[in-house]
Amino acid sequence: GAVVSQHPSWVICKSGTSVKIECRSLDFQATTMFWYRQFPKQSLMLMATSNEGSKATYEQGVEKDKFLINHASLTLSTLTVTSAHPEDSSFYICSARDLTVDYEQYFGPGTRLTVT
């Protein structure tokens, strides 16, 4: 089956620093990648949708200058949390799909970000 990896799986950073999270589709080409965040005991919240080679589409309320998304290739997307603050601490999950195959989204294992 399709596999999506994320790196790092967890990260602790100091307030004011930036953190980059990578999302890779290992055995398929991801025409679209999605970034979600999830707070404890809450459901997934879509942050942005990115198509390879084009700018990401951000959901309402998500600051595009704070959460930089780059989808440079069909197998890699990155999310950079700039000038992180404690309220950015969350579980960040990416998913990917190949619309030429089917509509299913394949999820990465998630990245636990803690900002101190």
Add this chain to the structure above:
Amino acid sequence: GQNIDQPTEMTATEGAIVQINCTYQTSGFNGLFWYQQHAGEAPTFLSYNVLDGLEEKGRFSSFLSRSKGYSYLLLKELQMKDSASYLCAVMDSNYQLIWGAGTKLIIKP
């Protein structure tokens, strides 16, 4: 607006059967997904329904009625490892997933 409703929490006994309901109102419909999510982990795919009817896959079955905007996930022969959150998601006319808040299923021995 778009809306997905599912119960917040359910409790069931090991070995029993449980049905988790999901109702939806979305702009367009391109299928309904069920995902399982264990605490601290990413969601894993369980089922996809785009036509009316019941889809069976081992101990898990998923049902869809498009005219009623309704789906359910049926779990049989419950095991302790089935304790998790179950997320209902509908793909709208833009092929975006609209997520429910999830149903936390607690299995008791």
